[in-house]
Amino acid sequence: xxxxxxxxxxxxxxxxxxxxxxxxxxxxxxxxxxxxxxxxxxxxxxxxxxxxxxxxxxxxxxxxxxxxxxxxxxxxxxxxxxxxxxxxxxxxxxxxxxxxxxxxxxxxxxxxxxxxxxxxxxxxxxxxxxxxxxxxxxxxxxxxxxxxxxxxxxxxxxxxxxxxxxx
Amino acid sequence: xxxxxxxxxxxxxxxxxxxxxxxxxxxxxxxxxxxxxxxxxxxxxxxxxxxxxxxxxxxxxxxxxxxxxxxxxxxxxxxxxxxxxxxxxxxxxxxxxxxxxx
Numbered sequence: 001x002x003x004x005x006x007x008x009x010x011x012x013x014x015x016x017x018x019x020x021x022x023x024x025x026x027x028x029x030x031x032x033x034x035x036x037x038x039x040x041x042x043x044x045x046x047x048x049x050x051x052x053x054x055x056x057x058x059x060x061x062x063x064x065x066x067x068x069x070x071x072x073x074x075x076x077x078x079x080x081x082x083x084x085x086x087x088x089x090x091x092x093x094x095x096x097x098x099x100x101x102x103x104x105x106x107x108x109x110x111x112x113x114x115x116x117x118x119x120x121x122x123x124x125x126x127x128x129x130x131x132x133x134x135x136x137x138x139x140x141x142x143x144x145x146x147x148x149x150x151x152x153x154x155x156x157x158x159x160x161x162x163x164x165x166x167x
Numbered sequence: 168x169x170x171x172x173x174x175x176x177x178x179x180x181x182x183x184x185x186x187x188x189x190x191x192x193x194x195x196x197x198x199x200x201x202x203x204x205x206x207x208x209x210x211x212x213x214x215x216x217x218x219x220x221x222x223x224x225x226x227x228x229x230x231x232x233x234x235x236x237x238x239x240x241x242x243x244x245x246x247x248x249x250x251x252x253x254x255x256x257x258x259x260x261x262x263x264x265x266x267x268x269x
Contacts, residue, residue, distance in 0.1 A: 007171045011179050018183055018206045022190030027198050027259075034202045041209050048176075048220050053212075053231055060239050065205075072246050073198065076253050087193055088261065094192030098185045105181040113174050117222055129225045130232065138229055145236045152240035156247040 006047055014040035031073055035066040052130040176217040183210030197249045197259045201242065208238045 017040060020033035038061040045054035134142050183206055190203025212231045219227025253259050 004171055007175070011175075014179070015182060015186070018186045018209075021202050021206060022186055022194065022199065027196055030199050030202050034205060037206060037209065041213070044213065045216065048216060050216050050220060050228055053216055053228055053235075056232060056235055060235055061205075065239060065242055068243065068246065069198075069202070072250060075250065076198075076259060088195040091193040094189045097192060098189040101188055102181060102185040105184070106178065109174065109177050109181065113177070116173065116218065126225070126228060130228055133225050133229050134232070138233075141233060145233060148240055149236065152243050156243045159244070159247040159251050 003047065007044075010040055010043045010047060014044065028070075028073055031066070031069050034069065035062065038062045038066060050126050052126045173217060173221045177214060180210045180213040180217065183207070183213065186210075195261050197252070197261060200261070201245050201249070205238070205242065208234065 014037060017033045017036040021030050021037055024030050024033060038057065042054050042058045042062060045051075045057055187203045187205075187207025187210060190206065191200050194200055194203065212234055215227040215231045215234070219225060219231075249259060252264075256263060
């Protein structure tokens with residue numbers, strides 16, 4: 001009984017904060033709502049007993065990305081424009097596409113759910129399992145990710161750097 | 168997860184994906200579009216993670232780890248692009264991005 005109540009509470013918080021992110025009137029409110037959305041995802045991963053993913057989500061998204069987002073919001077407002085977050089003229093199209101996709105996904109999921117093979121044994125101790133799989137089967141993508149992160153880091157610095165007048 | 172079915176979690180993930188799609192299509196501000204893609208990625212991650220949990224395999228969770236790393240890269244590069252755009256035009260509105268309109 002307890003996991004059910006916890007799940008629905010977390011799902012409610014997650015959906016509310018996600019909806020607030022895409023509907024609120026100012027960008028700063030959107031950013032703060034996004035922070036709570038990330039936090040609810042951490043709780044959801046913990047409820048699913050995926051501790052590794054919960055901690056990765058906590059460190060990367062709640063810790064780093066949210067701070068980065070709020071910091072860049074601050075940087076952009078320092079120049080003094082565009083605090084509002086208006087709806088575009090495609091809002092109606094957005095609702096229609098979203099409803100269409102949801103109905104499609106739901107119909108697909110209802111048939112798909114019976115084809116999922118049941119767990120032979122529940123995945124426990126997800127830290128050591130994920131770590132083993134990262135360092136054996138997926139060691140090449142794991143190393144490649146560091147290269148991608150380095151490229152993103154250098155790319156971001158080069159993009160934002162102010163150009164020298166005449167170097 | 169003894170009491171909550173897989174269908175509920177997958178429907179929650181589908182709702183997150185749908186909210187992300189709505190946000191991408193309906194907002195004028197570049198930053199909110201970026202936030203909406205984050206929510207969409209959350210839904211995709213949740214799908215992978217819950218199916219990985221339900222089938223007792225770990226590949227899905229590993230894949231979520233890679234998606235998270237790529238998402239972090241994407242967010243950083245996108246934010247710096249928005250910042251450069253903001254420095255040029257003093258605005259983060261999508262409506263004004265019509266320099267290439269012939």
